Amino acid sequence: MIDISEIDRIFHGLHGRRRAMRHTTAAERIERLERLRRELLARQEDIARAINADLGRPIEDRSEVAALQSNIDKARDNLAAWMQPQPVEKSPSSPEAERVFVKYEPRGVVLLFSTWNFPLSMFFSPLIQAVSAGNVVLAKPNPVTPATAVVIEEIVRAVFDEREVAVINADEIATPDGPRDANDIVLDLPVDHIFLTGSPRVGRIIVEKAAQHMASFTLELGGKNPAIVDRTADLDHVAEVFVTGKLFNHGQNCLAVDYAWVPEALRDQLVEKYVAAVRKQYYEDGVYRWRQDSRLVDKRNYERVKGYLDEAIAAGAKVAFGGGTDPENFVIEPTVLVDVPAGSRIIQEELFAPILPVLTYVDEEEIYEYVDSLGKPLGLSVHSRDEAFIQRVLDNTTSGGVTINGSNLHWSEENLPFGGVNSSGFGRYHGIWGFKELSHPRAVFHAAVR
Numbered sequence: 001m002i003d004i005s006e007i008d009r010i011f012h013g014l015h016g017r018r019r020a021m022r023h024t025t026a027a028e029r030i031e032r033l034e035r036l037r038r039e040l041l042a043r044q045e046d047i048a049r050a051i052n053a054d055l056g057r058p059i060e061d062r063s064e065v066a067a068l069q070s071n072i073d074k075a076r077d078n079l080a081a082w083m084q085p086q087p088v089e090k091s092p093s094s095p096e097a098e099r100v101f102v103k104y105e106p107r108g109v110v111l112l113f114s115t116w117n118f119p120l121s122m123f124f125s126p127l128i129q130a131v132s133a134g135n136v137v138l139a140k141p142n143p144v145t146p147a148t149a150v151v152i153e154e155i156v157r158a159v160f161d162e163r164e165v166a167v168i169n170a171d172e173i174a175t176p177d178g179p180r181d182a183n184d185i186v187l188d189l190p191v192d193h194i195f196l197t198g199s200p201r202v203g204r205i206i207v208e209k210a211a212q213h214m215a216s217f218t219l220e221l222g223g224k225n226p227a228i229v230d231r232t233a234d235l236d237h238v239a240e241v242f243v244t245g246k247l248f249n250h251g252q253n254c255l256a257v258d259y260a261w262v263p264e265a266l267r268d269q270l271v272e273k274y275v276a277a278v279r280k281q282y283y284e285d286g287v288y289r290w291r292q293d294s295r296l297v298d299k300r301n302y303e304r305v306k307g308y309l310d311e312a313i314a315a316g317a318k319v320a321f322g323g324g325t326d327p328e329n330f331v332i333e334p335t336v337l338v339d340v341p342a343g344s345r346i347i348q349e350e351l352f353a354p355i356l357p358v359l360t361y362v363d364e365e366e367i368y369e370y371v372d373s374l375g376k377p378l379g380l381s382v383h384s385r386d387e388a389f390i391q392r393v394l395d396n397t398t399s400g401g402v403t404i405n406g407s408n409l410h411w412s413e414e415n416l417p418f419g420g421v422n423s424s425g426f427g428r429y430h431g432i433w434g435f436k437e438l439s440h441p442r443a444v445f446h447a448a449v450r
Contacts, residue, residue: 002168004175004185010166011109011189014136017163018108021134026080029132033072035159036124040065046151047120054119054145056295056329057249064121071125074414074431075132082132082435085444098448104439106134107216108192113183113206115197116144116297117252117352122197123152126218127165129434130195137165140186144297191215193438197254199350200423218427218437220254221420222350223377227257227407228367228393230384231266237405238383239273242356243281245381245407247334250294251354255379255408258351261367264360271336271358275321278334288324290331296353302330305353308346312357315341320358348374364389368396376400378424381407400424 040047048059085101094100110130114123123141130137139156141149153167160166168186172179187194187209194217196206203219210217227245229238245257262270282289296302306325309332313319322335335355340347347357361367371377380399382390390404400420401410410416417428429437 001172001174001179002170004173004180007168007173007185007189010162010168011138013163014109014138014166017161018106018136021136021164022106024134026083029134030076030079032131032160032164033075033128036128036155037069037072039155039159040068040124043151043155046154047148050147050151051119051145053147054116055249055252055297056291058292058294064118067121068124068128070414071128075128075435078432079132079435082432094445096447097445099446101444101446103442103444104133104436105442107438107440108135109189110135110137110193110195110438111186111189111191111215112137112139113194113196113198113202114139114142115254116142117249117254119145119148120152126195126197126429126434126438129429130438131165133435133438135193135438136163138168138186138189138191139165140168140182143171188212193217195438196220203425218429219420219425220418220427220429221378221423221425222254222352223399223420223424224258224348224350224371224374225255225377225379225381225399226367226371227260227381227383229260229262229266229270230364230382230386230389231263232385232389233383233405234385235266235270235273238270239277241381241383241405241407242274243277246356247278247282247293247354250290250296250332252294252297252352253408255411256352257356257381257407258377259347259357259359261359261361261370264362267338267358267360271320271338274356275336278321282334288331288333290326290329296330296332299327299330301352302327302332305332305351305355308344308349308351308353309335309355312337312340312344312346315344317341317344317346317357322355342370364392367393371397375423376421378420379403379408379410 044065051057052059085103088100090097141152149169153169156165156167170182173182173185190213194206194210197220200221203221317337317340320336320338322333324333332353337357340357376398378400381403382393384390403409414431417433418430419425419428427437
């Protein structure tokens with residue numbers, strides 16, 4: 001526990017430094033990011049062991065560090081151009097204009113909350129973009145992954161001046177009136193922008209808190225991500241894609257397939273192919289090898305998912321594959337459910353688990369009505385060779401992003417904006433979109449002097 005006076009000291013240091021950071025050049029910002037790259041590479045073993053302790057992911061996994069190197073490369077190669085004033089064509093109604101342009105300026109003090117499912121990359125990815133835009137950052141790692149949070153704090157302290165990037169790695173803050181929740185304390189600070197990767201429930205809290213100081217915000221949330229399969233799809237390919245799109249990180253992925261829509265006549269065939277692909281990748285002699293990937297993060301999440309599963313089965317859902325559970329290791333076996341009642345929580349709530357409910361349709365209008373009833377998801381995938389079908393899905397649904405004939409690929413393309421819509425989020429980041437999201441686009445009208 002730290003004292004509230006320490007929070008005040010850190011915040012005033014950041015606030016006082018923001019003007020100096022505003023004037024940093026592209027080269028100076030890139031130099032900070034290159035220092036971060038070197039530290040991440042030097043600490044790969046520590047990072048891997050921490051993520052293994054928190055999530056059970058294999059020690060050999062280096063995917064989060066690799067993703068961050070790509071983020072830094074993108075900023076390094078493009079930041080000087082992004083920072084240039086962007087000319088705007090003068091309109092005929094402004095004859096007095098000599099030139100008009102948009103100048104991208106840092107928002108100021110950015111309060112960053114990261115999530116736990118990818119605890120390293122979901123902390124440093126928005127941080128890289130905040131620093132690229134010239135902001136100072138007060139950041140809070142997620143306490144659900146405590147080992148990784150410690151390593152994150154050590155990396156930040158080794159790389160950044162505390163007046164530019166500071167980490168609060170505490171659950172409670174000591175105040176004259178007794179301990180208070182650390183999130184509540186930092187959310188009372190008059191920051192300029194709040195960046196959250198988290199749940200819709202926490203997103204609503206952020207919106208309310210941001211309104212107190214009229215702060216802007218970016219929310220990367222989640223939702224019920226559907227996969228929509230039509231009769232022309234290559235079911236072997238769909239099955240292989242679903243293995244990654246559903247099971248990676250034990251299903252704890254904000255873009256994981258939450259449920260699949262399949263033509264009624266093709267359901268059993270797709271289930272059979274998906275199960276075969278799952279067995280090939282994750283089973284040996286009939287035994288599920290969960291340690292090659294990861295497990296659920298903690299007991300609370302294990303019990304939540306187990307509760308959804310038990311309720312669905314009690315209500316009539318049939319287990320087409322899997323269904324096994326391991327409470328000691330917080331593991332749910334890859335599971336396929338069919339005939340799931342529409343009102344089940346396993347259909348209504350975001351899963352974050354390796355369970356795939358498979359729904360069927362005869363008329364595609366059923367899909368659109370149902371997807372719309374669950375709110376606008378963060379991601380959606382369409383699997384089809386029929387361009388007309390693909391276009392109808394795009395025209396009749398809304399989501400943060402879409403991948404066609406793949407899974408989550410729109411996330412990995414850094415030239416695309418990534419983010420949600422309404423209940424799945426606000427704002428966009430990745431690449432230039434993140435730079436713009438964490439900048440203020442200042443309109444400048446330069447009048448000619450006669």
